[in-house]
Amino acid sequence: MRADAKKNYDHLLEIGRAVVAEQGAEASMRDVARRAGVGIGTLYRHFPTREALLEALLRESFDQLTASASTLEISSSPADALTGWLRAMIALTHSHRGVIASMTAAIASPDSALHASCVMLRASGARLLERAQAEGQARGDIDGTDLLALVSALAWLNDQPPFAARVDHLFDLIASAILVRK
Amino acid sequence: MRADAKKNYDHLLEIGRAVVAEQGAEASMRDVARRAGVGIGTLYRHFPTREALLEALLRESFDQLTASASTLEISSSPADALTGWLRAMIALTHSHRGVIASMTAAIASPDSALHASCVMLRASGARLLERAQAEGQARGDIDGTDLLALVSALAWLNDQPPFAARVDHLFDLIASAILVRK
DNA sequence: ACCTGAACACCGTTCAAGT
């Protein structure tokens, strides 16, 4: 990548992060380009789709979340590892309002720039779930997709002002439905 | 209302129903006016906001849902009444893709045309919940807003293609978390 | 009273022309 291109790329990513933090995942692409001081075409050259920008924005967080699944698997009980990871998922999406809808859509769209990351996250969660199931700590009739659905639903509630304050409570309700009473 | 106005109103409602059925609650207002064969201003005269159109569209269904809460309260056990009503809520929103987000927002916006209906629905659900709680059939640490949040989350999942097929299963999981083991 | 649609201020996305 040419030096000027790299500079634009980095700057667009930085501005994109700020704009998404302010306006959410449906932020105006035009606004990102405008505030970065580049032509709209430059934005599209570096990030051909909104999902490509979101993916670049969340790359690091996705990797951290995947890494934390491995750490939790070693350091915590199956039940604690699972709930800890679910909480981390919700925290990540909450700091990027609206991104959960893009992530959900990406699961069904192999061509989405977010597809691979979301499939990886589902696999991380599934791994923790299966471990808890193997130890008899989680109910056996759900799979990784069910788990992703439940955490996505909580993430969505977290983005709805009337419900956001109750997500901690509802998290406990759902977590205790997943985990088998000891 | 003048006869020509009434005709436009009824026709817009009919076309609006069809367009929302096809494109969901975020359907193009312009498209509704276009397909109804009236000027865009006529649409806005009869339905000043998107929520006003949705409210008119759903009026009958909302009333049926409220009525069914009363019926269930008399005819069924507290637990069956509650789950039956929750299923009806999900079915209603599922036949109007995307409307759950508008309804959720309306709860926090007293000026929304959907506000009163959503508050009524929450009250209907709360009534069935409180009855189940009084009989010891539902856990006591949730209220009408929690219940609305849970059913809204399921309704949202029902609109997400990767998860729609699992909503019945997840409904059972959440219902059994609300209901106290007999 | 009611209807119309031009007008305004936005979008997302593409692509010919420039450097």
Next chain:
DNA sequence: ACCTGAACACCGTTCAAGT
């Protein structure tokens, strides 16, 4: 190789002018 921004095809919403 990369950048630019006009151009296209849309939006939601308002409001002066017509019937």
